[in-house]
Amino acid sequence: MKKYLALLLFAAMSPLSSLFAVGLPSIFADHMVLQQNASVTIWGWGKTGEEVSVSGSWNGNAVKTKVDTDAKWQVKLQTPAAGGPYTLTVQGYNTIRFSDVLIGEVWLVSGQSNMEWNASMGIDNDKEEIAKANYPQIRFFSVEHRTADGPQLDLGGNWVVATPETMQYFSAVAYFFGRELHQELNVPIGLINSSWGGTPAEIWMQAQLIKDNPFLAEAAAKLQEVPWGPVKPGKAYNAMIAPLIPYQIAGALWYQGESNTAVPHAYSEVLTALIQNWRAQWGYEFPFYFAQIAPYKYGRPYEGVIVRDEQRQTLSVPKTGMVVTSDIGNIDDIHPRNKLDVGKRFANIALNQTYGIKDRPVSGPLYREMKKEGNKIRLYFDHAENGLVSKGKELTLFEIAGPDQKFVPARAKIDGNTIVVSARGVKDPAAVRFAWSNTAEPKLFNKEGLPASAFRTDNWEIAMQ
Numbered sequence: 161m162k163k164y165l166a167l168l169l170f171a172a173m174s175p176l177s178s179l180f181a182v183g184l185p186s187i188f189a190d191h192m193v194l195q196q197n198a199s200v201t202i203w204g205w206g207k208t209g210e211e212v213s214v215s216g217s218w219n220g221n222a223v224k225t226k227v228d229t230d231a232k233w234q235v236k237l238q239t240p241a242a243g244g245p246y247t248l249t250v251q252g253y254n255t256i257r258f259s260d261v262l263i264g265e266v267w268l269v270s271g272q273s274n275m276e277w278n279a280s281m282g283i284d285n286d287k288e289e290i291a292k293a294n295y296p297q298i299r300f301f302s303v304e305h306r307t308a309d310g311p312q313l314d315l316g317g318n319w320v321v322a323t324p325e326t327m328q329y330f331s332a333v334a335y336f337f338g339r340e341l342h343q344e345l346n347v348p349i350g351l352i353n354s355s356w357g358g359t360p361a362e363i364w365m366q367a368q369l370i371k372d373n374p375f376l377a378e379a380a381a382k383l384q385e386v387p388w389g390p391v392k393p394g395k396a397y398n399a400m401i402a403p404l405i406p407y408q409i410a411g412a413l414w415y416q417g418e419s420n421t422a423v424p425h426a427y428s429e430v431l432t433a434l435i436q437n438w439r440a441q442w443g444y445e446f447p448f449y450f451a452q453i454a455p456y457k458y459g460r461p462y463e464g465v466i467v468r469d470e471q472r473q474t475l476s477v478p479k480t481g482m483v484v485t486s487d488i489g490n491i492d493d494i495h496p497r498n499k500l501d502v503g504k505r506f507a508n509i510a511l512n513q514t515y516g517i518k519d520r521p522v523s524g525p526l527y528r529e530m531k532k533e534g535n536k537i538r539l540y541f542d543h544a545e546n547g548l549v550s551k552g553k554e555l556t557l558f559e560i561a562g563p564d565q566k567f568v569p570a571r572a573k574i575d576g577n578t579i580v581v582s583a584r585g586v587k588d589p590a591a592v593r594f595a596w597s598n599t600a601e602p603k604l605f606n607k608e609g610l611p612a613s614a615f616r617t618d619n620w621e622i623a624m625q
């Protein structure tokens with residue numbers, strides 16, 4: 161008997177005992193934020209048949225399950241209204257206790273360099289913003305850059321509290337978004353940043369979706385290899401998005417598109433597929449808000465503005481919103497340094513559309529329809545109910561064309577919440593384009609002070625040079 165007990169004690173003390181330990185992915189850690197008022201999923205691994213108990217200190221009610229034949233387990237845990245700090249306890253053959261857990265609003269942010277860009281890289285008023293970034297109830301999780309050929313179970317990253325030391329290396333757009341939400345809603349905010357500079361949208365969704373869609377597959381095949389990151393479909397999704405699923409989120413922010421100017425006409429379908437893919441994998445239709453890329457001196461005429469217009473068209477997808485950045489960009493720098501206003505505009509969309517604070521402006525004027533009136537065209541807009549304004553002596557950047565498809569500069573006049581466009585040499589107008597160039601910085605705004613998006617009323621083929 162003594163020999164048997166000694167063997168048990170040796171086994172418990174040996175490294176082999178770790179084979180029987182329950183474990184969780186790294187998204188579960190001290191300082192994490194869980195979505196409030198939700199049935200959140202907690203999951204991990206263990207020994208087949210092992211009983212696992214999960215409880216939160218907010219109510220102490222334990223939810224139990226058993227590890228399945230694939231060595232996996234999963235439970236649903238009900239969270240209360242925002243608060244904390246709490247502890248989360250997971251008990252199997254071993255016990256794991258996470259401390260300083262907050263309950264609040266959790267947002268995933270993703271994209272390429274303008275989402276990844278942080279204060280240490282240089283933003284407007286960076287020293288001042290870094291110094292005052294003390295927000296104990298804002299938490300950051302930064303996903304490490306990784307790729308994989310198939311969906312992974314875990315990823316690299318950790319939760320940290322927002323301080324001057326951590327804020328300066330976290331997404332500036334996400335930080336300013338989260339700070340605005342925290343100050344307005346007075347709840348903890350969790351921000352998960354999974355982004356990678358210089359990457360196309362195709363790497364952020366499941367590769368099979370692209371393979372099964374001839375149009376998307378043809379567009380993806382045109383992406384050229386680059387030295388700073390992957391371009392093959394699914395590579396980042398597998399390693400940097402899939403391991404986060406099904407961690408409960410309130411919504412997602414997306415700032416990307418510059419790397420898709422190589423095949424600009426496909427962007428709306430690409431982004432739509434990505435949104436639908438993420439929602440399908442998470443299992444619910446969460447809000448998805450995206451930033452329109454800013455004016456910049458791209459190599460080929462129109463490639464930048466085509467992407468901007470494709471992004472505008474993606475607003476047809478339910479529960480989406482778009483931040484227009486044409487007035488806060490820099491045509492000489494693909495990384496505009498005004499990240500504060502981008503974050504605030506994202507926050508205003510979320511506060512209005514997700515949290516029901518309806519006095520927050522959602523968007524600048526968005527083209528809705530046109531009507532021909534003799535030798536003129538009248539343009540109608542959404543988000544122009546209170547009127548339109550020109551931040552200049554006269555409206556510029558409007559072009560008009562007849563059936564010959566030859567565009568010429570047009571006269572444009574604001575008439576209430578519509579615009580009337582005409583040109584002396586165009587007697588039979590057929591189409592209008594606005595801010596139709598890579599570097600256009602339009603001066604058309606609504607009364608709420610937000611800029612109009614570039615647009616075109618036609619669907620004529622545009623030759624890429």
